[in-house]
Amino acid sequence: MKQRVEIVKRILDANDRLAQNNQAILEQHHVYAINLMASPGAGKTSFILETIKRLPAGIKLGVIEGDTAPVTIDADKIVAAGMPAVQINTGGECHLDANMIEMALAELPLEDLNLIIVENVGNLICPAAFRLGTHANVLIASIPEGDDKPYKYPNIYCGLDVLIINKIDLLPYVDFRMDYFRQGVEMLNPGLQTFALSAKTGEGFDAWIDWLTAKVTAK
Amino acid sequence: MHELPVTESILKIVLDYAQKNQAAFVTDISLTIGSLSSIVDDSIQFYWDFVSQGTICENAKLHFNRVTATLECLDCGTTYSLEEELTPCPSCSGINVIILSGEEFHIDHIEIIKEETNNDETTR
Numbered sequence: 001m002k003q004r005v006e007i008v009k010r011i012l013d014a015n016d017r018l019a020q021n022n023q024a025i026l027e028q029h030h031v032y033a034i035n036l037m038a039s040p041g042a043g044k045t046s047f048i049l050e051t052i053k054r055l056p057a058g059i060k061l062g063v064i065e066g067d068t069a070p071v072t073i074d075a076d077k078i079v080a081a082g083m084p085a086v087q088i089n090t091g092g093e094c095h096l097d098a099n100m101i102e103m104a105l106a107e108l109p110l111e112d113l114n115l116i117i118v119e120n121v122g123n124l125i126c127p128a129a130f131r132l133g134t135h136a137n138v139l140i141a142s143i144p145e146g147d148d149k150p151y152k153y154p155n156i157y158c159g160l161d162v163l164i165i166n167k168i169d170l171l172p173y174v175d176f177r178m179d180y181f182r183q184g185v186e187m188l189n190p191g192l193q194t195f196a197l198s199a200k201t202g203e204g205f206d207a208w209i210d211w212l213t214a215k216v217t218a219k
Numbered sequence: 220m221h222e223l224p225v226t227e228s229i230l231k232i233v234l235d236y237a238q239k240n241q242a243a244f245v246t247d248i249s250l251t252i253g254s255l256s257s258i259v260d261d262s263i264q265f266y267w268d269f270v271s272q273g274t275i276c277e278n279a280k281l282h283f284n285r286v287t288a289t290l291e292c293l294d295c296g297t298t299y300s301l302e303e304e305l306t307p308c309p310s311c312s313g314i315n316v317i318i319l320s321g322e323e324f325h326i327d328h329i330e331i332i333k334e335e336t337n338n339d340e341t342t343r
Contacts, residue, residue, distance in 0.1 A: 002330055002331070003331050003332075004329075005328060005331055006327075007232065007233075007325075008325060008326070008327060009326050011225055011250070011324050011325055011326060012324070015224075015228070093224070094221055095221055097224065128257070129256065130221075150305065151304045152305075154301075155322070183314050187307070187314045187316050188305065188318075
């Protein structure tokens with residue numbers, strides 16, 4: 001006898017539940033965590049390094065580095081800057097998932113930290129689908145990538161809490177229509193918290209650091 | 220690009236529900252996938268044939284209910300669907316829009332063949 005069984009369940013339900021569990025672990029330790037996403041080359045690591053340099057002394061940061069290959073270039077840079085970093089080699093997978101974060105959290109000294117930045121794999125499609133349990137989804141869009149990205153990758157923009165527009169020092173040299181870019185963002189995520197800055201020159205960084213500091217202090 | 224973990228997740232959920240309902244086999248699986256979710260049907264089918272081998276889901280047919288992305292313009296009320304890229308309202312060029320559909324990403328239902336049971340009298 002054939003029978004129909006109703007399910008109606010999100011396909012990534014198991015990942016979502018693990019993500020909730022991660023958030024509970026973070027809450028328990030009063031750690032604020034962000035999921036930092038971007039295309040390859042948008043400047044994730046230099047953005048993190050500049051953030052480390054500018055954070056107030058009281059904020060202790062840990063970094064979870066996602067990479068598709070077993071190279072530790074990015075993680076080494078973070079450790080050289082004096083912060084604990086855990087490297088996750090995704091073995092070619094295009095994104096981090098909640099299970100990987102759970103394992104990485106176990107390796108970080110959570111009791112000594114109040115902020116964790118998760119550097120996701122450079123990709124604008126897959127990371128959008130997998131919740132990690134972090135408190136804020138942050139995307140770095142960089143000027144040389146072009147102003148059409150919100151129109152081509154709407155899904156990732158829909159789920160953002162913060163948008164960083166990086167490399168604004170290159171605006172005079174690139175055909176990037178800021179109004180057009182921001183219009184696409186506004187359609188997908190009205191009123192999105194946005195910081196335009198340059199990790200190279202430091203322009204615009206103060207506002208980002210103030211925002212982040214306020215979030216971390218509130219935990 | 221991330222269809223393998225997605226497909227494994229589908230198998231896990233389906234096996235869970237199938238076992239709870241004493242299924243001998245799963246014959247059909249209906250999935251609803253919005254076009255904004257960046258999932259490729261062919262890749263899921265490809266991985267499915269592989270990951271379902273040796274389970275009660277082997278040979279189950281996957282049905283994809285594709286939902287196109289539709290937006291509603293809050294300025295003029297026009298509802299329009301997206302082909303590929305995000306576009307402003309075709310009637311008034313407004314950008315004050317909400318997404319009505321296209322973000323779906325779930326399993327709707329499955330069809331199963333029940334195990335032979337000898338307690339028919341209890342269901343009469």
